[in-house]
Amino acid sequence: MDNQREVREFLTSRRAKITPEQAGLPTGTRRRVPGLRRSEVAALADVSVEYYAKLERGGLAGVSPAVLEAVARALQLDDAERAHLLHLAQAADGSDALSRPRRRIAKQWKAHRSLQWTLDAVTAGPAFVRNGRMDLLAVNQLARAFYHDVYADPHNQANLARFNFLDPASRRFYPDWDEAADIAVAILRTEAGRNPHDKDLHDLVGELSTRSDAFRTRWGAHNVRHHGTGTKRYHHHAVGELTLAYEGLEMAAEPGLTLTIYAAEPGSPSEEGLRLLASWAVTQEAGSSTQPAPS
Secondary structure, eight states: OOHHHHHHHHHHHHHHHOOHHHHTOOOOSOOOSSSOOHHHHHHHHTSOHHHHHHHHTTOOTTOOHHHHHHHHHHTTOOHHHHHHHHHHHHHHHTTHHHHSOOOOOTTTOOOOHHHHHHHHHOOSSOEEEEETTOBEEEEOHHHHHHTHHHHHSGGGTTBHHHHHHHOTTHHHHOTTHHHHHHHHHHHHHHHHHHOTTOHHHHHHHHHHHHHOHHHHHHHTTTOOOOOOEEEEEEEETTTEEEEEEEEEEEOTTSTTEEEEEEEOOTTSHHHHHHHHHHHHHHHHHHHHHTSOOOO
């Protein structure tokens, strides 16, 4: 990706989100643009206006960590945004080659046996491994059943972002579709900062930008996030509504990959729904195994 453009658009978008009131500055009456002026960010970061203007034009090469932190404070960046700014600075320096995760290509990567055993040992909820492009790389039986709609259409290529924006079935699967779409794009944007040389990611973003107005608009917002824990609502075509908590764990042995496990509140209708889903998964598997082989 064009690093200077990424830096320029990210810093500009963050500056536009901070109001003078949020920054503790007088509002004034003659503001032609939303958010803070460059001069105000420069003052808050204790750098010259000229120097901050250079940064916002994309000139992060050689910038000290202290200045980056000062800019992050001035723009009130959260942890994910701070990390994204650091990754952009590393890419500008050329130092990201030493720190970025090893490139993963979904079609070539295969879960080792012990990892699959670990996934299969999780029987009460969906468990799966994905990369930063949101490719589903390894799943347990319940996750395959849970993401049945994703696997049902080969055009999705087992990719959650492609399913989210290009498959009409996602509108039913995600009752809170806009929130799911925001999260998907923020994950991809975060990965683009962390791993800017991933051609497969470039190709995916290009495809989604071309085919989905909803994706293209969100991509331009430059929002990023750490997607580690939370609760989401789903509607599975076989078992109905599910409200599930999730935990995402970065895999120390496989840099760049995340192990995610979903669980339902004990005693809730969603817990019963997962039990029904497990039964449905067994039925589906049994049905596929009894299909006659093609002649």
